Amino acid sequence: MVQVRSNVEKIFLDHKLLIKNIILSSKYKSFLIAYSGGLDSTVLLHKLIELKTHIPEITIRAIHINHNLHHLSKMWSKHCEENCEKYQIPLVVKNINIDTNKNYSEKELRIQRYRLIYKCLLIEEILLTGHHMNDQCETFFLSLKRGSGPTGLSAMSFQTQLGDKKFFRPMLNQTKKTLESWARNNKITWIEDFSNFNTNYDRNYIRHKIIPILEKKWPFFLKNCFRTTKICQEETALLNYFLMKKIKKFIKDDNSLNITDFKNIKKEICTAFIRMWIALQKIKMPSYKNIQCIYHQMIFSKIDANPKFFLNKHEIRRYKNSLYLLKKKSSLNNTLLFWHDKNQTLILPNDLGYLTKNKKGIDLPEPDDNDLINIRFQYEGNILILGKKHSKKIKKIWQETNIPPWLRHQIPLLFYNDTLISALGVFVVKINNSKKKTWSISWNSNIILNHQNNFVFE
Template identity: 65%
Template sequence: MIETIIHRYKNKSFLIAYSGGLDSTVLLYQILKIKKKIPQIKIRAIHINHNLTCHSKKWVQHCEKTCIKHQIPLIIENIYIDLNEKNIEEKLRIKRYNVIYKHLLFDDVLLTGHHMNDQCETFFLSLKRGSGPTGLSGMSLETMFGSKKIIRPFLNITKKTLLLWAYHKNLNWIEDFSNSNINYDRNFIRQKIIPIFEERWPFFLKNCLRTIKICQEETELLTNFLNKMIHGLIKFDGSLNIITFKNMKKELATALIRHWISLKKIKAPSYKNIQSIYYQMIFSRKDANPKIILKNNEIRRYKKSLYLIEAQPNFTNRFLFWHNINLPLTLPNNLGYLEEDNNGIILPKPKNNELINIRFQYEGKILILGRNQKRKIKKIWQEKNIPPWLRNKIPLLFYNNIFIGALGVFIIKIDNINKETWTIAWKNNLLSNHRYIFSFY
């Protein structure tokens, strides 16, 4: 299997996740064996020191020694975590993969030593969490890792097989004694659960793998179906049109919502969160402004569409004074800056004794240019198709306490104001102010 993979990607370079343990050691030596036949392949290794035990430095030295011996460039990175935190295994995994991703070059393929036992342990962890077919699908042999590819060539091989190969080749590897600590869920499954199943049913691991493959096939079929169906529901701005969801079977509607969120490349929401999104977004009042928080993101509804936006701090009560108009005024939270610019918005100029200030909230009725009647500012925002979560991110210009306008949206009609004008440009990236940097969960 591994030689087939290397032949298929021989024009690329390979980054090996090298812990120094049995699995990654066998992976490293098998790649070296193949390199003798295909000398042009490029190999690098990366070792992540978790700094969890006093043996960590010795493990780093072992990996350095091995890589120097075989002339393999080695990257060493350190990660740290508070041992009093919950879900240490999960948090370390996230940190580890995010660090690895930063070191992947343009044409790199990441290789890991995950094997059949790891796959079955992952399956049990997913059962414990109450996962559906997608979660029970476990790890794939090949999958995308952000914009890169991750390949796990040993997924169909048992740990026992790797162990026999390592003994046969007289390999040296690290024994991580923390793997016997059953306080960690994966270790508990590895040490206490799977051995009992294997003793009773010797073919349990292979049957477990077959179940995982069935789940993978079912998930792939569902994904293909949802891809076709959702194509006509996603709007140009990435929002999800939910106008027909009330008349749709709940199972289909929630599957579409979950699939739409998965396309945003964020951590999959829980079953409970999906149910909350369904009921609050589909069935709440038309004039409601529902919000579901998903860690660093929010699901919002606006005009019969769902939006996934990055959560932003609230600064509605913040005032900014622009004392020197010859210098740009930086706005908070990466909203850009204001500067006097001939290509900007034409506005009445402030009088010498007026303080220019920027706010992000206003309540009440206003009269904007081009109208002869006051309207609530909320109605003006709606007319201008400004979603609620963007309204308190638009700079509101004031001279002293006089509201002058919402920059780029409207100007207030005011009598007895300075007839002289000036131009202000708001230079920002508000509509596309989302993180597109890959983050592994």
């Protein structure tokens, strides 16, 4: 028994050093442990408490998320509170308020859990979780089920960014059996969430139905699976390194992707560029199938086409041989805003900023006292622009001023009664009475129309 305990301690030494390395290499020494009360997080909590006796400058807090999915949930929260109180560890308890009539997926619960944790992270505090090698193998299988590529098969990394915070998984190179042996030998108690045995959940099915069979046939399967995820991580990092160097010449100053030469480049390289470009926008990566659709729709549709591809809250649009990733905005075609008091700021919809009267804006003919000043976002017909000899259709003007289709109904159009006066930031309409007084309007927005009549986004 003494020899068994010695071996467990020896195996666990690597894990202990892993946590110690995080502490010593981190600029900040404050840690928040995601503490469920289960085996993994309990072992992590006790190892950190043990290390604090040797490195007293570290500070430890714990956070417990109560999902309220089980009739024992409150008892589990109580267990965590008592355990943290015993070791004088500050504990934050947060509840997820769920609809008991709805079946939540593992992903939905995880997103809610991490949102709460992120909100509770203090400045300069690092998050630690108790993920271990078995979790890594399960994540690998889930990615395999979805048909993921090397990035997905990389599973979880030892270090991740959670928003602008650091997130470490210091026990990722340890098996669950090792953690359980260490906990039993040190007489540490933990709670068991019985929902973890519900094989209707994909992860639990892999955990209880698949991995045990594989381990019985191949005892080193877990470690080899872990090695595969590590190789995938290294290959992905290497690919991203070279892609980053190459893609720079295709990304323009306005963050769009120049696809002028994509028809002459191998499809695999083009799709890799598209994937990398989307990754740089820091939104959820589309599936392999969606990346293929983006490639075919954007690269090979007709020159005069206006292709678009929707990605949850974003959309990809093509304009003049460049791809743009945009946040979806609601239509303003039928919107009418009255500016009754021009000395007051007028707030625009769709996060388009605001209009204000000041001396820094565009000079416009001043309205008469009885004119109704109003803002619209749609106009059809011919317009004679100030400084031009001939009138043109507004569509032609948008094209000549390089305003892309998705922005044409987001630019505020200034009207006096039903007379169009200006597309703010783009053009001023020529009116008959040139002796009128003028006033200036500024449009403050994250859309900038520069002096070359090209658009950019801040």
